[in-house]
Amino acid sequence: MADPRRLGAAFLAACAGHGRRRAVVAGGDALDYARFGALVRARARTLDALLGPDTADVGVHAANSADYLVSYYALLVAGRLPFLIDATFGAAELDGIRRGCGVPAFLHDADRPFPLGGTPRAVPGSALALTVLPGGRGDAPAPGPDTATCRFTSGTTGAPKCLEFTADAVTAAARTWAAGTGLGPADRVLCLAGFTNGLAFNTSLLPVFTVGAELHLYQGLPTSGGITRAVARAAATRLVAFPLAYRLLAAAPRPEAAAFATVTRAVSAAAVLDPEVRRTFEARYGVRIADYYGIAETGPCTYERDPERTEGLGTALPGVSVRTVDLPTGEREVRVRTDSMAAGYLNAPGALAERLDPDGYYRTGDLGRIEDGRLFVTGRLGGPINLAGRKIDPAEVERALLDLDGITDAAVFADTDDNGETVLHAALAGTGRLGRAEVVDACRARLAPFKVPGRVTFLPAIPRSAVGKARTTELRRLVRDARAADPTPHGLENPA
The missing domain is CATH 3.40.50.12780 (ANL, N-terminal domain)
Structure with a gap:
């Protein structure tokens, strides 16, 4: 038995064992275990028909809901491989997942456009839609034979890394x-x-x-x-x-x-x-x-x-x-x-x-x-x-900032806000054509909301070592001095 089916079978066994006990409550809706299991079986048949025999890997890009849970376990029961994708990921991250992991199909919230386009199909009985993009797996690596579920974490390359988990x-x-x-x-x-x-x-x-x-x-x-x-x-x-x-x-x-x-x-x-x-x-x-x-x-x-x-x-x-x-x-x-x-x-x-x-x-x-x-x-x-449980690669944010007209150098680091919480701080050097609000707005258009800098400080130059690395101690000192000298707000706290 493939690992996804084995994990799906374990879930269905739990549903059978707990029967009429309440399992999921979302808003005014509640599912007991028996009903939960029945919905998962029915959704598995629906997704089998929609996906056909050749599409095994399916991204789930949606907000938390009972429908999400039904679809996730239905994919497992149907022997498909679910890829759990942060609902805030935008087109850049999703395209990286499509190309780097070979994921051709995505379940997503039907009430919002799918960031990569395509033609969504309604999933009967669900608030989610299914979009299958052309191109198939391409030359992406194949998942391991025992992989049952995949989810993502940002690695040091800046692209979301896909973690493979067995049942x-x-x-x-x-x-x-x-x-x-x-x-x-x-x-x-x-x-x-x-x-x-x-x-x-x-x-x-x-x-x-x-x-x-x-x-x-x-x-x-x-x-x-x-x-x-x-x-x-x-x-x-x-x-x-x-x-x-x-x-x-x-x-x-x-x-x-x-x-x-x-x-x-x-x-x-x-x-x-x-x-x-x-x-x-x-x-x-x-x-x-x-x-x-x-x-x-x-x-x-x-x-x-x-x-x-x-x-x-x-x-x-x-x-x-x-x-x-x-x-x-x-x-x-x-x-x-x-x-x-x-x-x-x-x-x-x-x-x-x-x-x-x-x-x-x-x-x-x-x-x-x-x-x-x-x-x-x-x-x-x-x-x-580490920003509220999400790993953010500073290099990825720096690349997005360097794409902005008038920005010649950028360094992104972890700072703390007035409440002692971690916040992303961008130190920028350039021609001065952009203001702080424009920088934040441009980042919102390019990055997931949690990757948008919460603070922005402009400097004449970013201090760097002979090999090009930002000199952190000096950078923080310059940022403190700049913030002390300029009474205007340096960026937007919690911009997302």
Whole structure:
């Protein structure tokens, strides 16, 4: 049995075992497990008819919805290979996926034009449409024979890298999370992350259904009021969210602690949570936040089980080994080995293997230490910037900026805003033809929203070494001086 079908069979077995228990709630709609399984089987037959025998690889480029879940599992049941694609990716990223991974077909939200054009076909019984583009796979590498699901992370080349996961890896991640965090059938999980992100993929997409729990989908822009109402409607026992959500809730002018009375675990991931945000949230809502450390390539790694702990990222989950290794620089790098690791990058053959050390541990690029079995991450070796769980390659953003008329040099780096959150900062040199607003608008037209710089500073020149690398210390000093000298706003905070 092909790996997608094996993963689909595991899902259908869970549906059969949990019967009339409620599985998915989205807005006013709810599906029990029996109905969920029936819809998946029917959608699999529909997609089989639409795709025909020759189209196996299908991108899913849509916002979270019950329809998304039905379509994803239907592709698995039908033996197709789903590629989970960030809904904010635009034409450039999608075209890179089409060419680099050989994905010819895309399921997407029917109420919005598909960025690559083509002729969309309605999917009967669905709010999604199907667009099949001409050209087939071309000369793109073929997925491994055991690959069951693919999803993407931005790598150091700037193009989204396609991670291949086997059925064993996906089910191992689900088992690890359920066993390591005590997830059970009585849980009602409200997840604010997109299904393409590791936070949702590892904590919600399969684990919830494996144990017979309920998955509640958050829809709309995240606001403190919206999140509070969603928690109350779901009577959620678990809230899974990025640090931004907890900052919004901590800053709410009128916090409604009663809405959180059912919440036993609030899970935070993707970046270290600001200690003051943690203290304020926990004091206001009476809910402890448990930190979680996971990596796109390896799946879930650590989780904080002790509610009295307020520092660190917890201890290793079942089936996970975490260690730190001394580097020639005197720093210590965090390395992990898990049962849920990706098999490779489809569009960068051999690149993932290069990140493994001789013992099979993944070189995370994170700096840290382990104390009494608990992981503390203290920084990064370099490379992609982690912005609310999304990895952004500065080189990709710099290339887009250098395409703008009047920009002669650019350096993009991680900065912090007035709330202590990570923000993308672009330092630019050029002829002065463009203003900050024009730069941001031009980036919005070229890049996914989360890649648009939140701050822009103009300098006479970007300080560089003899080999052309930006001199970071001097660059940051020049940026500070420029911002201090010019009282006008330097860019737009959170432009997306």
